[in-house]
Amino acid sequence: MHATTLPRTALRGRSRSAHDALAKGLGWFSIGLGTLELVAARSLADGLGLHGRDGLVRAYGVREVVTGIAILASHDPEPWIWARVMGDALDLATLAVGAGRAEGSERTNVAVALAAVAGVTALDILCAQGLDAEKGGPKTAVADYRDRSGFPKGVAAARGVARDFAVPRDMRVPDAMRGDVFARRRRPVPAGA
Template sequence: MRGLGWASAAMGVPQVVAPAGFARALGVGDAFRHRSATAAVGVRELAAATGLLGRPHPVWLWGRVGGDLMDLTMLTRALRNHDGRGLGRTVAATAAVTAITATDVYAAVTRTRRSTPMELTAVTTVLQSPDEVYALWKDLERLPEFMAHLDEVRVTGPRTSHWRASAPFGRTVEWDAETTQDVPGQLIAWRSVDGADIDNSGEVRFVPAPGGRGTEIRVSLRYDLPGGAVGKAAARYFGEEPHQQLDDDLRRFKQVAEVGEVVRSEGAPGGKRARGEFPQHPARPLTAEELKEVLA
């Protein structure tokens, strides 16, 4: 926290002492409204520095996050209304503030002790028998083939395993899990053991689909999200939507069960590269800019 406190001080002093020069350096001009906004941001940075250097507490980190989002809003507005002079500097400043925001969110989430229980459910139907689907899921070391955020699952005993996964903001989390219920062809349930980076539990049920049309897979997950409700909102802001991730994981499992592999279009990446290029979020229409890129 102290490092971010010194960073706030270094950013705040020039904005308060020379707001006009700082505004020009950003490429937004030195009109009165720009000087006033720059000075206000500087005061806010100095207040955050005082808190982080004096009595460090996560609330000051969340204050930085809120300020970062305000800065991004102002810079985005400046980009829309830009006259072209100094545009490159404004673009560079926007990119820098985006990186700073990600750093601040990571620091705030990882240093906030509260956690919010997250419960997820999802259902899909696979054209295989319950016994076949159960056998595939039972092979835990294959789970990373269709669960995009899982890096590795290693079986360590008859009812135990070690898991490693990618988390929001570039983190990696690990935990040991134990199987609490195992009914062949019907149910697998598990929970993390003490010392897990993120406490979690879940179950998957294999139910014959109506009319003998395969198997319904019903997944329920529960885990504690670090950072409380604010951390959950911040994760979504940066493209981490847990419900969509689970739906996508089940869609890929269906492909593995029915086809033998995850079906990808030509040029569509997999693994960590896919996570980086295609962050998970609920389906939405393309914007005009995105449509232009697709048609280009």
């Protein structure tokens, strides 16, 4: 069989599945969230009961930006979406610590943040599982190379092209040698020689 089954996500620039579109959206979301965490780390930390942990929030921002860029740059974003899931678990654990320290309005902020991160985590898991399901199954893209020849204009256009080229004068056998050289090659070799 000449056809090769490839994961839909492995066809750079050609995949149009809903999961690939979701992955791209999550990549952009990751970059936006990471940028916010980098720029407003102290405000976010204080608002979530994580006083003095702005360095941690900045580190999470770097993680988000790097993951987002990797998702957008990769032809197979699935491993990077799973990295987002792991990051979400870390975010949930950090928010749970903040919930224990939060007071007053900070508790509401932490509850809203926990709900938002839990929702995004569910979306990340759905996307990663969807991308994984597209690989190697009956719905994957099939690359069929039977109609390819390797010639830019096809085999028919390549036939006889070499005959159309005139051999340059300096590459021809000189006329003075032509008869003698070819005559020697055609003579039978005597037996015993």
